[in-house]
Amino acid sequence: MRGFFVFHTLKSITMTFRSWKGRMSISPTIRVRFAPSPTGYLHVGGLRTALYNYLFARKNNGTFVLRIEDTDRTRYVEGAVENLLKTLVWAGLEYDEGPVQDAGYKMQDSGFRLQVSGGRVSSNYQGVVEVGEYGPYIQSERLEIYKEHIHQLIEKKKAYYCFCTQERLEQLREAQQKEKLQTKYDKHCLNLSQSEIEENLEAKIPYVVRLNVEGNQTVVTDDVIRGRVEFDSNLIDDQVLVKSDGYPTYHFANVVDDHLMKITHVIRGEEWLPSTPKHALLYDAFEWEKPVFAHLPLLLNPDKSKLSKRQGDVAVEDYRSKGFLNEALVNFVALLGWNPGTEQELFSMEELVQQFSLERVHQAGAVFNLEKLNWLNFEHLRKKSDSEVLQMLKEQLAESRFKNKQFSDEYLLQVIEAMRPRMSFVKDIIEQSSYFFELPASYEEEGVKKRWKEETPSQLNRLIEEFSSLVNPTKEQYEQALHKAAESLGIGNGKLIHAVRLAVSGVSGGPGLYDMLFILGREEVIRRIETAIEKIKV
RNA sequence: GGCCCUAUCGUCUAAGGGUUAGGACACGGCCCUCUCAAGGCCGCGAUACGGGUUCGAAUCCCGUUGGGGCUACCA
Incomplete structure (x- = not known):
């Protein structure tokens, strides 16, 4: 009870006095999560979201949880979860709870402390173990939990069965569009009698469960980055909470999980801001304490639209394979939407942890512009020791057309020394000064x-x-x-x-x-x- | 269309009522120099617009315009 009170008070103080900037040192254990859906690869926007969560947790001695949101079975991609875990490890975003690759996936090498032993073996992903006391951390393994919770809401009349067909829904939507009305479910099934519902259920008519949104209310959400945002509940749709395949939608699973996993701060992309009132309503329906919300500005294409494929690389692994250092990518992405207020541009992960604060996160979207990333790679590369660069060079030589040639470490170290001020990438040594490895093939x-x-x-x-x-x-x-x-x-x-x-x-x-x-x-x-x-x- | 967010150099951003509007990347020039870099110095370059409030507005308020997001049994 006391914990609840302290937490509540602290939250309102944080909300009200943004200028106190991170002076709050006494706090309940802060728990944040990164909750990606495994669609194939880690998006750089996702990397930034993960990073801010990580930094916020570390800065506040909190806990960073990784949760996999795989409730859309139609979007399942083979190997996506495994790839996600691998990429987070590469980026150095060590989480405290969540799924890990069995055998630690070289966790030791990357400095991860997460102990795999004692974890629970994932039932849906081979070779994955889940660590932490709030698991499972994979939503497709939490179906029973959602089922139990949706019944609570149905009993409270905060949610209801809907047996409407896709056809009816489409007709409804079309009619509303024609009338230039807001497209929104008409609560048709809310009027079903108990016996009608039971008959339908018995007849195995496919159904979804919808949130029962009451009209004529103002739903208020407080956001660390955007302040108070108000929504008219008349404009909020009766969101589907459980799909006809029995899986929860994001909106439902996310709220249930955040509560059960004791998440205190929800730090996520701005694209979630419009659905936050639905989440707020869900917390209210359960009579649960809401977490603090922080909606991060979007990462943008050069044309200012939401960062997407087809306008360049968006997968973290693309940048990795192009030879960018994890330090540089992390540094770059950290500065997209945040800065410490000083003139420092170059940061190590430790420095980011020390200086990060949610209050200094920007409100406007940021264009993902490679020029600065190249420069940061140059700067971070020059901080690497000769032996580190040597190691990388040898690995890259082994994959180059010089893989069958032998060069002594001593020789390569001399080449490195000579090339240092002229390389932004280790591969520049091979590409720009191939003459150290072969006779000139031609003369400029x-x-x-x-x-x-x-x-x-x-x-x-x-x-x-x-x-x-x-x-x-x-x-x-x-x-x-x-x-x-x-x-x-x-x-x-x-x-x-x-x-x-x-x-x-x-x-x-x-x-x-x-x-x-x-x-x-x-x-x-x-x-x-x-x-x-x-x-x-x- | 509706709802919501947002607006400082090309880009990332600082400036929380009083600054010649600061820094970084990029770009240009100069110095250094055997070249290319690196480095140093210098330069170019921004408060979207219109109204208020105020002695004073990039900053607070309103509007306009622009941009973006959301509007699914996707997340």
Whole structure:
């Protein structure tokens, strides 16, 4: 009882004084959830919703729950749940309760602490174990719970059986549209007598269960991000709560589960704002305490419509496979709709946790713009240690056309050092400086035109003579040798430098020439210059 | 159509009645330099519009317009 009171009071204070900004340190255990429906992949918008839930939970020493909303059997996608779990692990969003891949799916490697042992084996998904005391965390495994709760509502006359056919519903809707009226169920089945209902039930006539919305009320929802929002109950449809296949709709399952799982804050996308009054009515019907709502602004396409496929990549795994670091994606997505009020742009997950607050979440939608994400990837990549980058490079080399070639760690580390300021992605090393892994296949046309003159071959031969006399040369010795050659030829160093670069790499950009020569080694350098002299014709 | 949300540089955003409207990405220029980058410096660039309230409005109120979401036995 006391817990209830404290919670209630705290909530209203939070609502009323937004300017107190996160000063509330005494609070009941905060519990939030991310409740995706497994439609195949994790959407970046979903990632942000999950992230904000995660940050809010961690910031407030709360609990982060993962729940799978798979009540639409027509949208079942093979492997979607497994893929979702995998992606959350990759993103580093460790949840405290919910389904996990059996055997922990390398949970240890990713720093997840969630213990799989002791979990309950999922009945509907192979290899999935559910951890936590409020399970099952998969809605298709909670059917009995919904059945029990819908009966409570029916008894209270807050919900009722509806036997209307699709045809009647369609006709109704058409008629209403023709009259320019709001399309809404006409409560036809609410007037059925008890005996009629029983007859229908007995006759196995398909039915749904609908919420009985009373008219002429104002339904008020308080939202942390949007403040007070009011709805006229005359405009709220008698929402289907249980479908004819016996499965609950989102609206019903979500309310029942949030209550049973003791969720204190519902943080979800703005697309749910219009259905929140239905949820509020459900809480009232059950006489349950409502959670605090926070409706996040939408992520948008460049044309400002709701972020969708066909206007670019929306799956987290797309970005992962393109080589984005989880740190960068998380940092980027965190800033879409939130900022700490300082001028910091670069955040680690720890910093996000420390600084996050729901009160600083924006109200307007944010365009998902890749330019900044690229930059963030560059910044986060440069924070990685040499050995971390080495590891990634080796993995990517193993999947590249160089997979059959051997390179020593020492060699690769030198390449990494040289490429660091020029790469936003690890794969840039392979794509932009392939000359570290193979002979130049061709010579950049424009470079040849600009840097390769008639006299160049003979000048380079002079340089080869100088290089040939060197023994295990250092970068400085390459430089001295080149200067010497240039001097004896009576030309500027630049003439040789550009020609050598072209000969050795095939391109006219890249790391400092002496770094490049040093990394490739004397024999290789001489060989490449000789090859170039042979191949490049002016 | 109805309901709801929303509106500051191209994009992400700061500014909670008094600021030359700040930062970041992108873009342009300069410096550095053997190239390409990186880095440093500089620049370009915004309060949608109209009414109020106020000594004073990006900020509060109303309206208009624009944008978006929702309007399913999908979530």
